[in-house]
Amino acid sequence: MTAARHAPVRIPAAHHGAPLGGQQKTFNHHIEQIARQRELLADWQQAIDAYRERHAREAVPLQRAYVALVAELVRHLDAQSSDKRLAKSERRALSEAIAGRLTMLIDAVPDEATRAGLQEIHDRHGGSDSDAGEAEGGDMAGQECDADMDSPEDFMRRLDEQMQARKEEAERQREAHRATRRRKPGARERKAREAAAQATQSVREIYRKLASQLHPDRETDPAERERKTALMQRVNQAYAANRLLDLLQLQLEIEQITPDHIAGLSEERLAHYNRVLAEQLKELQQEVREVQGHFLREFGLDPARSLKPANLMRELRAHLQIIEYENLQLRRELNALRADPAALKGWIQAERQQRKARHGDMDPWS
Incomplete structure (x- = not known):
């Protein structure tokens, strides 16, 4: 029997229209929010799996074709230069x-020999100037450092100063640690610690009740032992992750408690439960954010984008259309340049116009 066949954990409304107490409302709110976050997490995981599968099937071949077309174009341009x-x-x-096209392209070329050939073209057309400048700057910085070390007396003085500074910092840290140990916690801190301890104790009590009923070691019936073993595995997993909701659901599942039992809990006990549920909700929300962030990084998408699982396929379709269009334009461009060598001057003029549009009216090539 699975948890899906049982009613979800929830405090039912009281009889005769009596309103729920504050902690009872908070309890139900946490349960609803956890359920929504779990559903959202499942939606993200399912949508990402579908996106990843289609991306590998359709986008990756298009991207490889794009890289090959750009490489073919720059080889032709190099030959005509x-x-x-x-x-x-x-x-x-x-x-x-x-050089500009190859700067963005070279790392995406999988074949080492092809990459080396493109790197030669890149360097031949001035692509290594900035690298050389950086290297020259690094050499000058190294010379300055060497000049600083010309005097042994200065070197020893600086070394002594650094060692003394480290000793003083270590002493400050030790004193701060001693002060922290001497400081008595305030009333608010003591109350927070007590609440955390009581919340932990509440979860532990539920775990012990479940374990006492479900432990399979003394079960003689093989089928019942197998059932209890599976349930106990779920209990252990929920307890290890501090998932109170899962433990309560298991109690309902094995009929150890009823919804009325939860409704009858004191406000104080519910406050302990709510503390654990709030933490469980925060962890779920963080897990959803991590899944989203990993997906955006994996596929190079804008981390500031606000995407929903239902929109991922639409985003992928738009991405595929862009790559297809770029590949079509590259083929047309390359065919036109091959068919008419005189078209190269027009191509260069178009490049200059695009450059001016990006950088204002100034043309660096004039």
């Missing part, structure tokens, strides 16, 4: 376009 009919400014613009 020595055309004597090109002005000096046009060759600079062409080199910038080649």
Whole structure:
């Protein structure tokens, strides 16, 4: 018999229209919120599995085709870059376009030999200038550090100062630790600790009641022993994760308690339960956020996007359409350049216009 066949944990409304108490309302609210978060988590996991499967089946081949087309385009542009009919400014613009495309492309090329060939093209068209500048800057920084170390006296003085500073910091930390141990907790802190201890005790009591009824060791009937073993595994998992709701659901499932039993609990006991349920709800919410964040990072999506599980396939369809369009444009571009060598000047002019649109009216290649 599974938990799905039993009514969910909930405090029923009192007879004769009497309202629920404050802790009872909070209890029911936590139960509802936990159920919603579990449903949301399941929706995310199901939607991500479907997204991942279709992405691998449809998006990955399109992305590989895109990489291959860009590589083919830059090889063609590289071969045409020595055309004597090109002005000096046009060759600079062409080199910038080649290096720019390869900067974004090289790491996505799976084949090592192909990647090495593209890296040569990238470097030939000025793509390594910034790297060289960084290396030169690093060398100068190293020379400055070496100059600082010319004086042994200065070096020893700085070393002594650092060691003294570390000793003083260690002493401050020890004193702070001693002060913390000496400080007596305030009334609010004591109350919070007591409430946490009582909440833990409440969960432990439920666990012990379940374990005393479900422990399979003394069960002689094989079928009943197997049933209790499975139930006890669920009890242990719920207790280890501090999932009070699951423990209460198991109590209902084996008819150890009834909804009326929960309704009859004191406000104080319910307050202990509510503390545990609130923590369980926070953990579920955090798990949902982690699943979302991992999905967005895995597929390079904007982490600021507010997505819902039901919208993931729509997002993927839009992504597929964009890649298909980009691939179509690349094929047309490449075919046009191959069919008419004179079209290269027009292509470079279009690149310059796009560059000006991105960076204002200034043309760095003029």
